Structures are given as structure tokens and as C-alpha cells.
Amino acid sequence: MNPLIVGEDIWKVYRVGDVEVQALRGVSVTIERGEFVAIMGSSGSGKSTLMNILGCLDQPTKGGYRLNGVEVGQLRPDQLAEIRNQQIGFVFQSFNLIPRTSALENAQLPLFYRGLPLKEQRTLASAALQRVGLKGREHHSPTQLSGGQQQRVAIARALVTAPSLLLADEPTGNLDTESSQDIMGILEGLNRDGMTVILVTHEVDIAAYASREIVVKDGQILSDRATKGRSHAVGA
Amino acid sequence: MLAFVWLTVITALRVLGRNRLRAGLTMLGIIIGVGAVIAMVSIGEGAKQAVQKQIATMGTNVIMIWPSYMTIGGVRGAQGGAVTLTVADALELKKRIPLLSETGWLIRSTMQIVNGSRNWNGPVHGVSPSYVTIRDWSFSSGGSFTQTDMESAARVALLGQTVVENIFEPGEEPVGAIIRIKNVPFRVIGVLSPKGQSVQGSDQDDVVFIPFTTAERKVFGTLFLGSVGGVFVSTERTEDLADAAEQIRQVMRARHRLQGEQPDDFTIRTQVEIGKVQEGTSETLTVMLMIIASVSLLVGGIGIMNILLVSVTERTREIGIRMAVGAKRFHILIQFLIEALTLSVVGGCIGILFGVLAARLTTVIAGWPTIISSDTVAVAFVFSVVVGLFFGLYPANKAARLNPIEALRYE
Numbered sequence: 001m002n003p004l005i006v007g008e009d010i011w012k013v014y015r016v017g018d019v020e021v022q023a024l025r026g027v028s029v030t031i032e033r034g035e036f037v038a039i040m041g042s043s044g045s046g047k048s049t050l051m052n053i054l055g056c057l058d059q060p061t062k063g064g065y066r067l068n069g070v071e072v073g074q075l076r077p078d079q080l081a082e083i084r085n086q087q088i089g090f091v092f093q094s095f096n097l098i099p100r101t102s103a104l105e106n107a108q109l110p111l112f113y114r115g116l117p118l119k120e121q122r123t124l125a126s127a128a129l130q131r132v133g134l135k136g137r138e139h140h141s142p143t144q145l146s147g148g149q150q151q152r153v154a155i156a157r158a159l160v161t162a163p164s165l166l167l168a169d170e171p172t173g174n175l176d177t178e179s180s181q182d183i184m185g186i187l188e189g190l191n192r193d194g195m196t197v198i199l200v201t202h203e204v205d206i207a208a209y210a211s212r213e214i215v216v217k218d219g220q221i222l223s224d225r226a227t228k229g230r231s232h233a234v235g236a
Numbered sequence: 237m238l239a240f241v242w243l244t245v246i247t248a249l250r251v252l253g254r255n256r257l258r259a260g261l262t263m264l265g266i267i268i269g270v271g272a273v274i275a276m277v278s279i280g281e282g283a284k285q286a287v288q289k290q291i292a293t294m295g296t297n298v299i300m301i302w303p304s305y306m307t308i309g310g311v312r313g314a315q316g317g318a319v320t321l322t323v324a325d326a327l328e329l330k331k332r333i334p335l336l337s338e339t340g341w342l343i344r345s346t347m348q349i350v351n352g353s354r355n356w357n358g359p360v361h362g363v364s365p366s367y368v369t370i371r372d373w374s375f376s377s378g379g380s381f382t383q384t385d386m387e388s389a390a391r392v393a394l395l396g397q398t399v400v401e402n403i404f405e406p407g408e409e410p411v412g413a414i415i416r417i418k419n420v421p422f423r424v425i426g427v428l429s430p431k432g433q434s435v436q437g438s439d440q441d442d443v444v445f446i447p448f449t450t451a452e453r454k455v456f457g458t459l460f461l462g463s464v465g466g467v468f469v470s471t472e473r474t475e476d477l478a479d480a481a482e483q484i485r486q487v488m489r490a491r492h493r494l495q496g497e498q499p500d501d502f503t504i505r506t507q508v509e510i511g512k513v514q515e516g517t518s519e520t521l522t523v524m525l526m527i528i529a530s531v532s533l534l535v536g537g538i539g540i541m542n543i544l545l546v547s548v549t550e551r552t553r554e555i556g557i558r559m560a561v562g563a564k565r566f567h568i569l570i571q572f573l574i575e576a577l578t579l580s581v582v583g584g585c586i587g588i589l590f591g592v593l594a595a596r597l598t599t600v601i602a603g604w605p606t607i608i609s610s611d612t613v614a615v616a617f618v619f620s621v622v623v624g625l626f627f628g629l630y631p632a633n634k635a636a637r638l639n640p641i642e643a644l645r646y647e
Contacts, residue, residue: 057560057640078564085562096557096644100254110561118239157561 002069004164004196005031005054011062012049012219023049025219026063031198033164036191038199038210046219048169051200055088055167056080068164085113089158091187093170095150097142097157103129104138107156114161128156132186148179155186159195166190169200184209240567241574248575251547252582259579262543265536266583266623267590269529270616274591276525277612279598280518282605287514293431293440294507295371297474299481301325301467301488302503320501322460323448325491326364326467332487335480337472340367341448341464345456349444350416351403358399360417360444362451368394370470378411378426386447389454393422394445397430418455422446435514477506533619537627540579544572544631555635556643565636572635576628577621584620588613 012024023046031037041047052058053065056072059080065072068087072080089110090096097106107125116124129138132152142150151171158166168187172180188209191197201207208227215222252259303321323341330339342363349356361367368380373394381392393415400410410424431440452461471480481504488502548555555568592613595606 052641055560057644078566081559081562081564084560090560092644096553096560098554098557100250109558112240112243113558113562113564113567115237115240118243121239161562 002066003030004033004035004068005029006066007054007060007063008065009063010050010053010060010065012046012053012058013061022219024053024060027216027219027221028063029214029221029224031196033196034191034194035212036188036197036199036210037212037214038201038207039214039216040200040202040204040207041216041222042202045216047200047216049219050216051167051169051198054165054198055090056083081113085110085161087164089155089161089163089166091151091154091158091166091168091171093173095142095147095154095174097150097153099143100141102139102141103134103145103153103156106142106153107160109157110161124160125156128160129153131159132156146179147175148182151175151179151183152186155183155190159190164196166195166197167200168197170202171199172201172203172206180206241570244571244574245578247571248578251575252578258543262539262579263536263583263586265532265539266580266620267536267587269533269536269623270584270587270620271590271594272529272532273526273616273619274588274608274612275594275598276529277522278591278595278606278608279604280522280525281607281609281612282599283518283521284515285607286605287435287518288511290433290435291507291511291514293372293434294510295468295470296507297471297477298370298507299469299471299477299484300505301329301469301484302505303465304499304501304503320492321464321467322462323464324462325488326464326469328491329467329469329484329487333480333483335471335476335483336469338366338370338470340364340370340468342367342466342468343448343451343456343463344465345451347418347444347455349399349403350419351413354403356399356402358402358442358444360446360451360455362448362456363445364448367468368445370468373431374429375426376429377409378424380426381445381447386449389449389452390447391420391422391450391454392425392447393417394426394428395424396428396441396443396445398439398442399444400427417444417446420455435510474508477508481506533623536583537580537623540576540624541627541631543579544576544628545634547575548572548631548635552638552643552646555638556640556646559638559640560644568638569632569636572632573625573628576632577624580620580624580628581617584617584623587620588616591616 007027007029010024010027011022014021014023027050039047039050049058053060056067059073067083070083072083075083098109104122104125107128108121111121111124126138129135132155134149134152134156137145137149142153145153166187171183171187175183184206187197187199199207199210207213211227212225213227214224301321326339326341330336340363342361344359344361346357347360349358349360365381365383365386380394381390385392395410403415404410404413410427413424414421415424416422428441434440446455469480469484471477484504485500489500492501494500558568592608595608598604599606
């Protein structure tokens, strides 16, 4: 079986006025199915750009990116949207839930764009909320939920489509320590069940949950090494 | 797909429900526009039908010939001020123009009409029997006079409804009664059915018909025998009216020995021409009102566009989230279009209600006839849909073209 992610010499160049900004300068990375990878780096290192490209929100200026064997670089925006819908789940630092909309409806959202029947959307979204421990809070709106709970809704929304890749961009950046541990525990659990998780963070102790650590600096990969992970420690 | 549209409509309603005041103010333009269209068209249609009814009271396929002013030594006389139209003219027209099916004439005056102790001052028309036929007068009781009455200058009279009401007691039977016109006794042989107002606005039922010859010889004291106040002719088919009118003009000019440059000393009007003038007036009015209504629809549309642009900006992040989880451009486009449509259609429906109400009130309060046709309502509805689509398209497209990364980053 081919790897889930194959990035080959990915370049991303922005043009801001007359200045050319090279956000990524030849990044090559391969990620297998079931991995738990942390991408680390300081702000401006290019890690967000890398995540956007891996998440099919953006396309490389140069180089190749194959997700699940499909070359993504040349796809049109609607094709990218479809790939995001089918294969990728996002978890953001600022939760990014739709305001004044219930947890259930937020979790339903990707299925909504898949055109599933309403009943099926509800069933799957309920199950996803249950999985992140939010049973009974389906009809709460984001403002009625704590930060940790909101992030759990976001995770439910990400996993409701059973994606092949879960991308978490600083998922604990806006949370206290206890909630952070909860959230990381959930991600760890999902990974244990076979989901590929890519975590973008600048916090070392959060990155420690992953089993592989890629450090990005100045648009290039500085180091890429396996860590032992702490999956066993959290389960306890 | 159906689930998508349905949920989008619900979302749109919820979003609009959250900003009720804003949505209401935005819809106001459409409400006023659609309401104005409905009210105006209803009033216009009502007026048009009223005019058509009045025109129908003239008769069927009628051409009227009036004596015109005459210029004598550079001095213009009043219209009908000279003897330029005669019975002989009418008979000549009848003889020379086969298109004419009926030819009638009349002479008019205003006289005192007396029945016992009651009296009335009203128009008395000396008419040929064919005139009554041409004008399609029917009788509520009794009947018309005959050619024999005409030849013998019989003292018989036909009374209009208004005259009957003024010189007879309620319930008193006019037919058979003897009335006096300018002190000449007349036997009433028929009562005319009411026709109501004429196109010019005069009461057509305020009239007494007596045979032309009787009027000429026994009542009016006409100076020139055979001079008439007007000739009425009719054709079998409406299409022949214009041709017949032209032929009448030729015959009349020849008879009156008018040379090339000399103006006609008579005026010819066909029923169709009069109808066109009247309809033209009401149509001009309708067009003007429609323009006003369109302007307010336009303003309403711009209001919708404005509020949608605000909404797109406010919800940039939401759009980014939707795109991140897999919304295609089409989905975003439809979402905002449906929001625009919801505004315009809800506004349109309220506008239709207001318009119908306004039309009804116009009828009740001002007494103007109004006609609310389902066509008008349908057109107004379609208009509001079109306005929503047209003015929603730009903001919706703007939303659909957002870059997901930038939209997600938007604060």
C-alpha cells in the first residue's frame, strides 16, 4: 500500500507587493497511514503553510503532493473542496465552530455538504459527539460550552466523515492545561484506532504526544525523527 | 440536494430571524415596490375597464360626425355654430357608402319637461329611429318609435332613467303618461335602460328622445329645416370603421364643395379612436406608475445587495469554516442566493398583501374601481424573485470566491 502523504520538493512562494516570500523551500515528506506526527516550528517557520498544503486548503507553487495516491497540485478549488470533505478533518486553534448553531449541527456540517439524507447526518453526528464525550450536549450552542467542550465539538466535526487524515493546528493553543490533556487524549485515542493525525504546534509537551516529530525552520525541514510517544501514559 | 436546499432555507431564515430589524428594513424596499406595483396596476386595470364599459355604451362600431366650426371672413365660429350638417348629408352617406349598415341623426336642445306638478330641465334629442338602434339603447319598459311616427311627426317620447326619476313619483308607470315638452303634450311610449356616464363624464340617462321631425317642426322651432346636430352611422365589422370614416370624409368634402386646402367643416370620430384616446390616457398613467414602482423595486434590490455584502463580510470566517469542511463554491453561492431570495420573496409576499389591501381601500374609500388579477400578483411575485436573484448574485459570488485560508484567518 502506498503512503498516505507523499510531498516531494514542495515550494510555496507568495508575492507581497514587489517582495517575494518563500514560505516553503523544497519540503519533502512522506507520512504513512496510522502515524501520529507533530510538526513543530516557531511562527514564520512555514509550518502553517505546510499544514494548509497538506490539508488541501492551499496548493504548492512547485513540487508534488500526493494524498492517497492522488496528485493534488493541479486540482481546481471545487475538487480540493471535495477532497477536504471526503478525506480530511480539521481541528483549529480557535475551534472555528459556526456561532449560534448547535453542537449537533456543527458536527453535521461536512455531511451536509456531502448531501447525505438529514436523518443519516443526525445519526452520524450524534455518534461522533458521543465519541468525544459530549452526549447530552447536542443542542448546546458554542457559547454555552466551555473551550474544551467546543474543541471536542470541532473534533467530532472532523471525525464525523471518517477521514483518512486528521489535521490539528495548535488544537490546545486556547485551552488550559486540563482541557489540553483531554483534547490530546482524544486525538491519541483516535490515532490508536488507526487514524492518521498530524499535529501542528510549538509546544514541546504537546508535541510529545506524537510518535514522530518534524521540525520546520525557514521553510525547510530541520529535523524529522521518531519519538517514543506517550500513548501508554495517557490511557492510564 | 433537496436536503441541502431545505437546510439552507432554514439556515437563511434563522440568520434573518436573528437580525429581524435589519431584515425588516431591508425588505421594506421590496414591500413598497411590490405593493406599489399591485396597487397601481389594480387601479389602472379598474380604470381601463371602466372606460371600456363607457365606450361600449356608445353602441357598436359607431362613427360620429359632428358639424365643425366654420370660418367666415377670417372669423371662426363656435363648433356646431353653423348649419353645415343636414339630413340630406346623412341620406347621401347612406346611399353612397355600402359599408354603412345604419345611419341615424339627431338634433339637440335643452327644454323644460313637465309631468303634472313636477318638472325638469334637461336635454331633449330629436332623433331618427335608427339612432336609437345605433346607440344600442334598450328599453326597461315600452318600446321605440317607428318610421311612421317619424313621418307623421308624432308626439311620442322616450325617457331616460334620470328624467323618469325626476318627473315621476316612485312606482308610477311612465309608459302611457302624457308629459309636456315646451308646452307640447307628448305621450311616453318607452323608458330607456340606464347607460350611466359617457366617456366625457355626462349623464347619458338624462335625456328625452322624440322623433326628429317632431322636434324640428313642433318643438325646437329650427331655423333651417333639415339641419342636424350630429350624424351617427355604424358598420357591420369593427375593421371597416377606419375605411368607412375615410369614405365619409370624401363624400362630405365633395358635398360641401371643400377645395384642397380648406379644412373640413365637420368632425369624424370612430368609436375605436375614442377608445384609443381613453386607453392611451390610462396607459400613460399606468406606465408612469410602473416606472415609480420599478424604481422602488430597484432601491429595494440595492438594499438587499447592501445587506448581503455586509453579511458576507461579517460571516467571512463562517464561509472559511464551511469551505474547510468541504463546501464547494456552488454551495456558498446557493446559501447566499437563498438568503437574498428569502428576503425578496418574503418582502414580495408582504408587498402583495399590502398592495391588495391598498387596492381594496382605494375602492372602498375613493370609490375607484380596482381589478386585482392573478396575473398581476404572479408578475409581482416573479419580479421579487428576479430582484432577489439579480441583486443577490454579486454578494453571493463574492462569498463563493473567497480564499478559504484567508477567510479562516479573518477576524
